[in-house]
Amino acid sequence: MKQYDVLIVGGGSGGITTAARLKRADRNLSVAIVEPNTDHYYQPLWTLVGAGVATVDETRRDEAKLIPNGVEWIRDRVASIDPDAHTVSLEEGGDVGYDQLVMALGIELHWDKVEGARDAIGNGKVVSNYIPEGAQATWKALESFQGGDMIFTAPSGQIKCGGAPQKIMYLADDYLRKHGLRDKTQITGGFAGTVMLGVPEINATLNQIVEERDLHMKFRHELVRIDAARDTAVFVNLDDPDAGEIEMHYDFIHITPPQRAPKVLRESKLAVAEGPHAGFADVDEHTLQHKTYPDVWALGDNAGVPTAKTGAAIRKQAPVLVEQLLAHRAGKQGQKSYEGYSSCPLVTGYGKLVLAEFEYGNKYKPTFPVDQTKQRWDMYMLKRHLLPQMYWHGMLRGIA
Template identity: 40%
Template structure:
């Protein structure tokens, strides 16, 4: 190449350099964008395939169409957890409380068979356990609450053996009845922790069923039953607290308030409680031997929620208690046990919340400013806690967690033990759960209340 040709080539290269640099930058941006973009995205992503998540996703997928709604749920089995008390008490089969998830998830919804690992509301993404990210326009968090057996010293080693069971876990619920049948005497203890929990009546319901079982076996005089609760009264709502105090006294069940389980020695069969409150014994520990121990473990919000920008100080999804919309991210909603809603965490509450959430989310998607848009719906804190007190006996607590006032569906005093209330809870509500709630068509007994108890008084 001549000197002239070499100079010309260098000049051409210099002229092209800025263009090549711009092309490299543009290519880099494209590569970065491709790497950052989630491989899949949906109009609505629902995190959680429990009762609350399915009640929402079934309706939304029907309204929005196929594959517009994705459900992030790792479990292949769906459990009807309200039945676990009956299973633990020997009144229902474990099979009655479960269905394959594939059979209960809406066919129009996309089922993502993984656990959520992280939530990024700033980027509108959910990161899955395998690192994959899923995008969304709207997010519904219905991830439930986690059992924290590790929060009690020695409990993880003892649970499922050494006479220790829990109706709160599908792994151990069948152990409850097995261990109860093995009791011949001694102490039978039942615990309630200081943390928020799902179905706050369940810790004491199994105590009443155990009492009945021991009486049927003719050994009740040889068994001392104790209910140890970290709370200051047996039930949060005064009307039902009075009723349950009376039931416990009539059965000879000792109620120990402000006693929080802190340690279990399985081989020695000893449970240690810390005394809470401000009384003279506050801060002290009490160790009690047991033959049978039913533990309601401490519970907490799932870690991927508490670590996210969606969480409040307690780790739960921070939502408006009336609209269920997030306090800071308007395209995010939450309901059920993982939400910050200040009411009892029950399936009945989730059903009522689902109606409000679906109405408000669809209203937002369709344009709330439209002239024909319906007004926003509001949740009033309604919840229900059926308190089983024996075979064919039940106190049907219904109330607003926001006001603390009873909100009963039927005309009779639901604080009294009724066979009708038992039949409703044991036979009717399970059918409604499978056939209607999970399909999004059951939102609670409000319509029935208008006829059966128009004033809603207790």
């Protein structure tokens, strides 16, 4: 059985960033990443793919080129994890042993929870920026849209990038205004939540945008079914489920699928048992170390910590996790602490963005000496041009 000092499961944003930082900190560490996919995507740009600003191609790189030097890539899928035995079972390659395990499996899209949704993606009216082909479908449908009913959904429960369901709504609104189609279009947001965003300073701006642009928000509305034959979306009101199903006609619907913890994690001993983070890795919110298995760590979307699941969060989590993990290996206590930083670049139109940055407790924590609660062109440029470069050349190389 092969054995590694650190075994990382999942080679997405969190897995690659952690591997790069570990090797920079200690070249002699034996590190392996288990990742089945040969494509690696920069998902934050899928919002702009849906709006016709970027292409899917631009968001993709070969995984092989991103695996840091000296790190072994195990091209396989994790089937199960046994934290008592310090082993991971692979679907094809048998068992692998570890001293330290880093969980970076992301989040699972739970399409089956919305009957008819997955099959309808790409039929010209039903789209989703949450998968690359779905983001392409968004742009195709927007480009050929001639007016009518447009719906945007957001499910209950944990999702990655909580702002993504509304970013595409603002972009579509802006697109229709620029093309003289807004007067012919009704835009509705069927969102399961109760507010646009949990950070009060930013929520105030978003409420104003919604009001000014005549976007009809229906909160506590959960999408349960797509009847593609009748172009009908079926919702339930979470505050009044006995009232029965609510049908809405659409000519265009953008779906954000419900999401849940990855299967291997939620079925392992490493998962939180119940509550809002049920199924996600049960790690300390400041050290990212597992609460009962001290040789296990987690970051990114699969970590059960009370903050928004974003790549931006990973950028702040990875240095903490690596420092804490190496200190633990040396029998010491790490010094760094993760304070829940996450960020949501809320694109509110072509060339406009409100940059929400916050820490645990939805505490507003702006980076720049400008008013980030307002729609800004410079912040849009940051998202469109700077952040992708920082991701590929800085974060994934362990230097940003």
